[in-house]
Amino acid sequence: MSKIREVAAAAKADSFRMASLPGEVRDDALRAIERALRGHRDAILAANAADLKDAENADLPEPILKRLKFDDGKIEDAIAGIRDLIGLPDPIGRVLMKRQLDEGLVLTQLTCPIGVVGVIFESRPDALVQIATLCLKSGNCAILKGGSEARHTNKALAGAIHEAGIQAGLPVGFLTLLESRADIDELLTCHESIDLIIPRGSNAFVRYIMDHSDIPVMGHSDGICHVYVDRAADIERAMSIIRDSKVQYAAACNAVETVVVHADIAERLLPPLRRELEAKGVIMRGAARVTDILTGIEPATAEDNTTEYLDFIVSLVMVDSLDEAIDHINTYGSHHTDCIVTEDEAAAERFMRLVDSAGVYENCSTRFADGFRYGLGAEVGISTGKLHARGPVGLEGLQTYKYRLRGEGHIVDDYAKGRKTFKFREL
Amino acid sequence: MSKIREVAAAAKADSFRMASLPGEVRDDALRAIERALRGHRDAILAANAADLKDAENADLPEPILKRLKFDDGKIEDAIAGIRDLIGLPDPIGRVLMKRQLDEGLVLTQLTCPIGVVGVIFESRPDALVQIATLCLKSGNCAILKGGSEARHTNKALAGAIHEAGIQAGLPVGFLTLLESRADIDELLTCHESIDLIIPRGSNAFVRYIMDHSDIPVMGHSDGICHVYVDRAADIERAMSIIRDSKVQYAAACNAVETVVVHADIAERLLPPLRRELEAKGVIMRGAARVTDILTGIEPATAEDNTTEYLDFIVSLVMVDSLDEAIDHINTYGSHHTDCIVTEDEAAAERFMRLVDSAGVYENCSTRFADGFRYGLGAEVGISTGKLHARGPVGLEGLQTYKYRLRGEGHIVDDYAKGRKTFKFREL
Numbered sequence: 001m002s003k004i005r006e007v008a009a010a011a012k013a014d015s016f017r018m019a020s021l022p023g024e025v026r027d028d029a030l031r032a033i034e035r036a037l038r039g040h041r042d043a044i045l046a047a048n049a050a051d052l053k054d055a056e057n058a059d060l061p062e063p064i065l066k067r068l069k070f071d072d073g074k075i076e077d078a079i080a081g082i083r084d085l086i087g088l089p090d091p092i093g094r095v096l097m098k099r100q101l102d103e104g105l106v107l108t109q110l111t112c113p114i115g116v117v118g119v120i121f122e123s124r125p126d127a128l129v130q131i132a133t134l135c136l137k138s139g140n141c142a143i144l145k146g147g148s149e150a151r152h153t154n155k156a157l158a159g160a161i162h163e164a165g166i167q168a169g170l171p172v173g174f175l176t177l178l179e180s181r182a183d184i185d186e187l188l189t190c191h192e193s194i195d196l197i198i199p200r201g202s203n204a205f206v207r208y209i210m211d212h213s214d215i216p217v218m219g220h221s222d223g224i225c226h227v228y229v230d231r232a233a234d235i236e237r238a239m240s241i242i243r244d245s246k247v248q249y250a251a252a253c254n255a256v257e258t259v260v261v262h263a264d265i266a267e268r269l270l271p272p273l274r275r276e277l278e279a280k281g282v283i284m285r286g287a288a289r290v291t292d293i294l295t296g297i298e299p300a301t302a303e304d305n306t307t308e309y310l311d312f313i314v315s316l317v318m319v320d321s322l323d324e325a326i327d328h329i330n331t332y333g334s335h336h337t338d339c340i341v342t343e344d345e346a347a348a349e350r351f352m353r354l355v356d357s358a359g360v361y362e363n364c365s366t367r368f369a370d371g372f373r374y375g376l377g378a379e380v381g382i383s384t385g386k387l388h389a390r391g392p393v394g395l396e397g398l399q400t401y402k403y404r405l406r407g408e409g410h411i412v413d414d415y416a417k418g419r420k421t422f423k424f425r426e427l
Numbered sequence: 428m429s430k431i432r433e434v435a436a437a438a439k440a441d442s443f444r445m446a447s448l449p450g451e452v453r454d455d456a457l458r459a460i461e462r463a464l465r466g467h468r469d470a471i472l473a474a475n476a477a478d479l480k481d482a483e484n485a486d487l488p489e490p491i492l493k494r495l496k497f498d499d500g501k502i503e504d505a506i507a508g509i510r511d512l513i514g515l516p517d518p519i520g521r522v523l524m525k526r527q528l529d530e531g532l533v534l535t536q537l538t539c540p541i542g543v544v545g546v547i548f549e550s551r552p553d554a555l556v557q558i559a560t561l562c563l564k565s566g567n568c569a570i571l572k573g574g575s576e577a578r579h580t581n582k583a584l585a586g587a588i589h590e591a592g593i594q595a596g597l598p599v600g601f602l603t604l605l606e607s608r609a610d611i612d613e614l615l616t617c618h619e620s621i622d623l624i625i626p627r628g629s630n631a632f633v634r635y636i637m638d639h640s641d642i643p644v645m646g647h648s649d650g651i652c653h654v655y656v657d658r659a660a661d662i663e664r665a666m667s668i669i670r671d672s673k674v675q676y677a678a679a680c681n682a683v684e685t686v687v688v689h690a691d692i693a694e695r696l697l698p699p700l701r702r703e704l705e706a707k708g709v710i711m712r713g714a715a716r717v718t719d720i721l722t723g724i725e726p727a728t729a730e731d732n733t734t735e736y737l738d739f740i741v742s743l744v745m746v747d748s749l750d751e752a753i754d755h756i757n758t759y760g761s762h763h764t765d766c767i768v769t770e771d772e773a774a775a776e777r778f779m780r781l782v783d784s785a786g787v788y789e790n791c792s793t794r795f796a797d798g799f800r801y802g803l804g805a806e807v808g809i810s811t812g813k814l815h816a817r818g819p820v821g822l823e824g825l826q827t828y829k830y831r832l833r834g835e836g837h838i839v840d841d842y843a844k845g846r847k848t849f850k851f852r853e854l
Binding site for chain 1: 447526534622623634638645661668675775780787788789791794802813814817818828834835837842
């Protein structure tokens, strides 16, 4: 067996122990990790400084540097996230359904951990803490691979978390940090041990993972988010929402990439929007007809429709109807988060029903698409797939369920032959 | 575009219309289908007779013939299933969560159809009716491929259902029946149009589908189900449960394939169990130590541990402890349904917590693992995967959800800068 296959098998074996630990043990481990992050503060900051220096030497772009940075504030944010997690109810063993099938024959559907979860994530080191602690709280064993730009920071963080977790009584396999890109390819073949892969990255990357694995994948792919400004929009509101959706954190997956404008409102919206965005340093790329109004801006190509800029760039598209906007979003979007700005409630309802995205918004910033802001505690990713979990994925998305059936010698033949009949009753 | 790709794209386009049809239209269509099945009775029975004749000429084994048969009783069963479906509440638009994030900013999580579901199923024609009507009730477009043994019956059934559905106002793409094996391979590449593939068949088949598609797969693979007879089992109860789990319908995926016996009870259980099973025509294959007690029975090989017989055959394994039984089941089982027979409540609790299967049973037949018997209405399959849905999959498993967020111009910057704070409140 290869090393990674052994690591995965060990995690699988530990996952049964992990799943059967009481909630208090998992919460105590979270408290120990909270202390460890404070205790290892200097080592973590030094590791991050090394990563930042490497990144600057490699001339990585500004948004990447911003994502990479892990300072005192980020440590405190991470600790606050852990405290929130401790305060949340134990997700394991929640009864989803309890039904009498017949006298003495009771069916219970209850939540349990998925098992072993492999998460491959981008350069933000705070993602490591969030993911590791979410997996812990939800009783799963985690195998993580972070971006190589953050390798020193990730190693320092994972080391501190692992040491604290073990001392608090968790099995050794509760957390494993992989170090090389080649490890991922190996991991993708371990379907006998890994129950779920969560890739966080570009569409191409998520598709690569899906193409190279028969393990179920919960894809966190590109955020090609849209703000559609309807003909019945309030102009000021639209400008404020577009500005926030783009510049509040341009490197985020829930930042807007394409603004879709109804032709009837374009003349009134576009010129002031241009002044507003240019003042913020945002580059605009206009599709046909947009450039007629905003002369001199860059023309958008077909590629812009499907590009996640992660930067201060936005493309602008003009449509003649609500349905054309919906069609554009369903065709080119990534089914992440899309917003309509309108004062027309019927238009909003149609938009929210027909847009096929995890988040369908009316009159608010796309930047709200986030586990914390949804009140889920934290998130292991934002699923742009439709299966299992969709949108921000917190503790619930890391649970599956099993059906327990308790009988007193009940056999099916009695029901097939009509000697007994089912007496369904919710309990 | 190839023909199948066009068919899939057309279904995708129709899926948005399908998702927005009111529940009454879908229920009316189910009523029309109910009438159509009665109206086309003679044609359906004639088609099935043709399939049965072909199967007999091809010397297909008895259990396959049994699954293939579609007589008056099966038509009435199918109609009863449709009536049950009509009686179930509309699964679309169910509010899973409604939460105020702040004043005027309300998050609603509500169910919606998955979109386009591809189902590849085995020879039972009743599966076609169940799957088509479940997809309809749940607002999904279905692309189906049945076993070639049942091709005449499937064509007659799908034709009747499609005609009735269209007349009741459903979009043309609500149901598509594929006819050739090659179509499946083509379908597996249509990830831009197909949201979910549900393969029902052998482990090897399900794995083939997963290996050849990057569409999410909800696998209904082998049922390698176990009955574990604990040292504290009631012998009579154990014999009755094993008999029912094997012979009540040996061709079913929830029939028992391996009986795991605690060594302490083997001498008392095995001889009478042998008499009982032999009287029913069941062939027994014994692993090491079992053949010492049951002299003369066939020896079991390692292959028997992972074989779904779908026939009157059962393998017998002996273990020295509860944990050894759990380990055997988690290692060789298919995570479908496994039962412990015991009067020891602590042993039952440990078994049910640690066995990693969709159904964990105590003192009842594995044959209860079924959507009807669980009170779910009907099932599109039994998922042996852990993601999205597990065990019998009914209407709920054919839904996803989306988050709607309604604001009044809310932007994230206000919260990031501390001008506003979230005021979470469940509504």
